[in-house]
Amino acid sequence: MDFFSMFWEYKSYFLTGLQYTLLLAALGVLCGFILGLIVTLLRMSPWGIVRFIGHAWVEFLRGTPMLVQLFIIHYGFSTAFGINFSPLQSGAITLSINSSAYLAEIFRAGIQGVDRGQGEAARSLGMTRGMSLRFIIIPQAIKSVLPAIGNEFVTIIKESSIVSFIGITELMFQSGAVTGITYDGMTPYLIVAVMYFILTFTLSRILGLFERKLKASDHR
Amino acid sequence: MITVKNLHKKFGQLHILKGIDLEIARGEVVVVIGPSGSGKSTFLRCLNLLEEPTEGQITFEGESITTKRHNINKTREKMGMVFQQFNLFPHKNVIDNITMAPIRVKKTEKNKAEALAMDLLRTVGLEDKRDAYPSQLSGGQKQRIAIARALAMEPHVMLFDEPTSALDPEMVGEVLDVMKSLADKGMTMVIVTHEMGFAREVGDRILFMDQGIIMEQGTPKEVFGSPKNQRTQDFLSKVL
Numbered sequence: 001m002d003f004f005s006m007f008w009e010y011k012s013y014f015l016t017g018l019q020y021t022l023l024l025a026a027l028g029v030l031c032g033f034i035l036g037l038i039v040t041l042l043r044m045s046p047w048g049i050v051r052f053i054g055h056a057w058v059e060f061l062r063g064t065p066m067l068v069q070l071f072i073i074h075y076g077f078s079t080a081f082g083i084n085f086s087p088l089q090s091g092a093i094t095l096s097i098n099s100s101a102y103l104a105e106i107f108r109a110g111i112q113g114v115d116r117g118q119g120e121a122a123r124s125l126g127m128t129r130g131m132s133l134r135f136i137i138i139p140q141a142i143k144s145v146l147p148a149i150g151n152e153f154v155t156i157i158k159e160s161s162i163v164s165f166i167g168i169t170e171l172m173f174q175s176g177a178v179t180g181i182t183y184d185g186m187t188p189y190l191i192v193a194v195m196y197f198i199l200t201f202t203l204s205r206i207l208g209l210f211e212r213k214l215k216a217s218d219h220r
Numbered sequence: 221m222i223t224v225k226n227l228h229k230k231f232g233q234l235h236i237l238k239g240i241d242l243e244i245a246r247g248e249v250v251v252v253i254g255p256s257g258s259g260k261s262t263f264l265r266c267l268n269l270l271e272e273p274t275e276g277q278i279t280f281e282g283e284s285i286t287t288k289r290h291n292i293n294k295t296r297e298k299m300g301m302v303f304q305q306f307n308l309f310p311h312k313n314v315i316d317n318i319t320m321a322p323i324r325v326k327k328t329e330k331n332k333a334e335a336l337a338m339d340l341l342r343t344v345g346l347e348d349k350r351d352a353y354p355s356q357l358s359g360g361q362k363q364r365i366a367i368a369r370a371l372a373m374e375p376h377v378m379l380f381d382e383p384t385s386a387l388d389p390e391m392v393g394e395v396l397d398v399m400k401s402l403a404d405k406g407m408t409m410v411i412v413t414h415e416m417g418f419a420r421e422v423g424d425r426i427l428f429m430d431q432g433i434i435m436e437q438g439t440p441k442e443v444f445g446s447p448k449n450q451r452t453q454d455f456l457s458k459v460l
Binding site for chain 1: 268270293294296297299300301303305307308309310311320321324325326366369370373
């Protein structure tokens with residue numbers, strides 16, 4: 001069966017897959033972003049113990065495979081603590097905490113890259129540390145690391161394929177299902193490859209537009 | 221208005237300030253001169269605790285700001301600061317740069333803050349730049365905006381940290397003019413500068429700092445006309 005007729009015939013499989021992939025990626029991006037910011041703030045805390053927690057979080061999540069993290073959350077928590085997450089919950093949690101570690105590193109680099117004088121100027125006007133971070137430092141930091149954040153978003157979309165291991169019917173899982181039905185070991189995977197590519201390519205285009213808009217203040 | 225007692229600042233092994241004692245009166249314009257590395261900027265930055273003193277006390281309007289419990293943010297609202305590198309917020313346009321602190325910190329209403337900002341822009345001669353971004357301005361314009369931004373908090377004292385050192389020579393004058401008119405209006409000012417002509421003209425008192433202490437102080441006439449300290453004489457003979 002050729003590419004398009006295969007897609008058409010099994011479109012409900014692929015579209016269901018697309019839905020779950022989009023849902024997981026969106027949750028991963030959103031929760032990862034917020035969690036990442038929080039972890040960054042932890043790492044800049046005046047208290048050593050809080051900094052250590054932030055540091056440990058980042059190192060552990062970056063230093064272990066995401067598949068292992070997924071199994072610990074999905075199977076481990078259930079066995080050891082009786083905490084049963086649905087596959088979708090486990091998938092979303094894993095993607096969120098995993099991307100939060102990478103995003104926290106990106107944010108930290110961005111914040112450290114903002115000129116010291118910016119914070120000093122803000123503080124000299126009577127702003128608190130929090131105001132200075134929120135209104136002055138973080139907006140500039142995010143702008144400078146936007147390309148890196150975009151890369152991370154693209155990564156999350158692709159890495160979300162890992163959650164097919166626990167039976168979430170996202171794109172990767174669904175292509176396997178279609179392969180099982182049709183005994184075609186190539187075309188279904190090509191179809192999802194194209195679908196992943198369309199997702200990531202569109203996303204990087206949108207981020208590019210957003211970046212250009214933020215650059216409005218840079219023109220001379 | 222500001223009292224400094226036995227101020228010391230160390231960066232690790234480096235002893236930058238070695239005991240500064242000073243009294244600044246309301247309305248006074250104090251100009252700090254001296255060779256680079258003498259601790260002038262560090263001293264100025266200690267006054268609003270951008271640098272934390274290692275030892276000593278600073279009181280501002282009768283309140284000790286160096287005690288642990290003191291809320292420095294409240295004090296900084298009353299102490300404007302202008303930096304050598306301007307430090308305008310590049311992601312905000314001119315009017316937002318000026319109104320941000322009044323709105324966020326003092327909770328001034330937006331339209332009131334903008335009206336005040338426009339007044340200040342007129343004072344510094346840049347009312348047509350209200351919507352410009354810092355990257356579109358010249359150095360002299362940036363520094364005048366930075367002065368307006370500090371003034372928008374209606375401070376009781378203004379601290380200037382080498383405000384003209386990063387400017388092209390032809391832009392120095394416009395910034396000094398703004399500072400001079402501020403001094404004429406009775407603003408209390410502490411200015412670190414290398415502009416000796418300006419120091420002589422505008423200063424009520426000149427402090428000559430070297431090696432982390434105030435070597436000599438007096439009226440411009442005394443310090444520039446007949447410096448008593450050998451190091452002051454050496455320094456002035458090099459820069460004048």
